[in-house]
Amino acid sequence: MFNNHKHLIDISEYSDSELMTILQTAKAFSEVNERAIKKVPTLKGKTIVNMFNEPSTRTRSSFELAEKRLSADTLNFGGSSTSTVKGESLIDTVMTLDAYKIDCIVVRDKHAGAPYIVSQASPAVVIDAGDGKHGHPTQALLDLYSIWERKGSFDGLKVGVVGDIGHSRVCGSLIPALKIMGAEVTAVGPNTLMPPRPDILGADHVSNSLDDVLPDLDVVYMLRIQRERLEGAPFPSEREYHQLYGLTKARERLMRPDAIVCHPGPINRGVEFDSYMPDHPERSVILDQVYAGICVRMAALYLLLGGADNGLAS
Amino acid sequence: MGTSSPKAIIMDETAVQRAITRIAHEIVERNEGCDDLAIVGIVTRGDILAKQLADQIKQIEGVDVAQGSLDISFYRDDFATHISPEVHATRIPFNVDGKRIVLVDDVLFTGRTIRAALDAIMDLGRPSSIELAVLVDRGHRELPISPDFVGKNVPSSRGENVRLFCKEVDGRTSVEITDVEPGSRIGSAPLGGE
Numbered sequence: 169m170f171n172n173h174k175h176l177i178d179i180s181e182y183s184d185s186e187l188m189t190i191l192q193t194a195k196a197f198s199e200v201n202e203r204a205i206k207k208v209p210t211l212k213g214k215t216i217v218n219m220f221n222e223p224s225t226r227t228r229s230s231f232e233l234a235e236k237r238l239s240a241d242t243l244n245f246g247g248s249s250t251s252t253v254k255g256e257s258l259i260d261t262v263m264t265l266d267a268y269k270i271d272c273i274v275v276r277d278k279h280a281g282a283p284y285i286v287s288q289a290s291p292a293v294v295i296d297a298g299d300g301k302h303g304h305p306t307q308a309l310l311d312l313y314s315i316w317e318r319k320g321s322f323d324g325l326k327v328g329v330v331g332d333i334g335h336s337r338v339c340g341s342l343i344p345a346l347k348i349m350g351a352e353v354t355a356v357g358p359n360t361l362m363p364p365r366p367d368i369l370g371a372d373h374v375s376n377s378l379d380d381v382l383p384d385l386d387v388v389y390m391l392r393i394q395r396e397r398l399e400g401a402p403f404p405s406e407r408e409y410h411q412l413y414g415l416t417k418a419r420e421r422l423m424r425p426d427a428i429v430c431h432p433g434p435i436n437r438g439v440e441f442d443s444y445m446p447d448h449p450e451r452s453v454i455l456d457q458v459y460a461g462i463c464v465r466m467a468a469l470y471l472l473l474g475g476a477d478n479g480l481a482s
Numbered sequence: 483m484g485t486s487s488p489k490a491i492i493m494d495e496t497a498v499q500r501a502i503t504r505i506a507h508e509i510v511e512r513n514e515g516c517d518d519l520a521i522v523g524i525v526t527r528g529d530i531l532a533k534q535l536a537d538q539i540k541q542i543e544g545v546d547v548a549q550g551s552l553d554i555s556f557y558r559d560d561f562a563t564h565i566s567p568e569v570h571a572t573r574i575p576f577n578v579d580g581k582r583i584v585l586v587d588d589v590l591f592t593g594r595t596i597r598a599a600l601d602a603i604m605d606l607g608r609p610s611s612i613e614l615a616v617l618v619d620r621g622h623r624e625l626p627i628s629p630d631f632v633g634k635n636v637p638s639s640r641g642e643n644v645r646l647f648c649k650e651v652d653g654r655t656s657v658e659i660t661d662v663e664p665g666s667r668i669g670s671a672p673l674g675g676e
Contacts, residue, residue, distance in 0.1 A: 170565075192569065196553060199571040205605050208556035238556075470556070474565035 170471035175294040179305040180344040193467035211240035220246040220276040234465035259289045308341035309464040314457045322349035330356040331391035334363040343369040360402035382422040389430045390440045416442040488658035495655040501633030506538030520548035520581045525570045528587035550574035557598035578607035588646035590616040593627035620644045
């Protein structure tokens, strides 16, 4: 229980000060991750189920490492090995898991809203690890952390989110989270990759031209083209997309000298990037984001799984 | 967390200063100098005291002793009921292996904080010894832990709070006894005073 939050499903339910507490707690966990012995006993005796009903490598491995470094017992569950392929409903699966007396379920599902359904069916703490096109709150947290580490503050920070906004669950959490923290967000991409109502996500501006927007941005957040979720032909070719919306060495000269580059991964070199920008020594924080993933997930688990009455510690 | 007026001021700023000076001398005497010595304070107020002890030791011996701060939030035994609202990063900028560590806290009460701190240090390596320095020992131990260096022994009842206020975070330096507010917890002062 973290203040009055039992779950982490919709990031817009959290206030700026609560999100900042998570980032500061993540910073404390960063020290643990730098140690020779990367483990603290905090969640000893807690059982956490990672229910991943959709392929995931980095989110899943990051959650698993975070749980293990907190000394929790973990159960990886999902994919083709589960009973859902035998026709069991999500709720029946969750009730079965609850019979094991578990404390937390981390849910990844291709259907938006699945984590909420799980939270209604189970007394356990539920953390959304990405659901459909809805959201991916811990991804937003690690993005906030990486930006905070480099920029120190979010006040008036100009962030451009570039690419496949419409199919991106990352945006569903990231854009609201950036707005909560006080940043100014511009959604950039072709109209065919925009959601029908980009304003609902909270973006301050919408632009079809990366070149117009780039000179103003402090943070350039590139998205992957979600090939697996594309319907029809939203752009003529990947080559054309790359020419118009790819962050390339040629385009770098438009960027502010201190602008940084983020990406949720996995990256597609030759589509949203050339082969140079993702490895840019000063600008790219892509691998810092991967590291931040462990720290913020440890922080979220710590804050949600502790403190029944959330009283002050002595 | 309401405001509670102190029932008694047990130590004023001068008394706190004298106690720190004496403990610094005792640490140097007991350890026969400063070789391999390291002062580690438990955040927040133990950390402030640790810095003052290290300054004193520098004045006495002319040596900069290794110094660090320890946050024990991840090692607490009451995690299931209480979480620390503000977690600080542990900062131990030296290798603890073979060090003679003096652990510093403001008020020694049940001993559970010290138990957690011992576990936290052991996770960082294998010091050759750990000693405990506290400004105030108020009794009521729940674990077999006893301090090596004590500023002042203060008999207290369980229904009272014994708190160190530090200039650095509270605007004044003193040790005070207060009644426990209904609904609040026994322990050291909250961050930033009341």
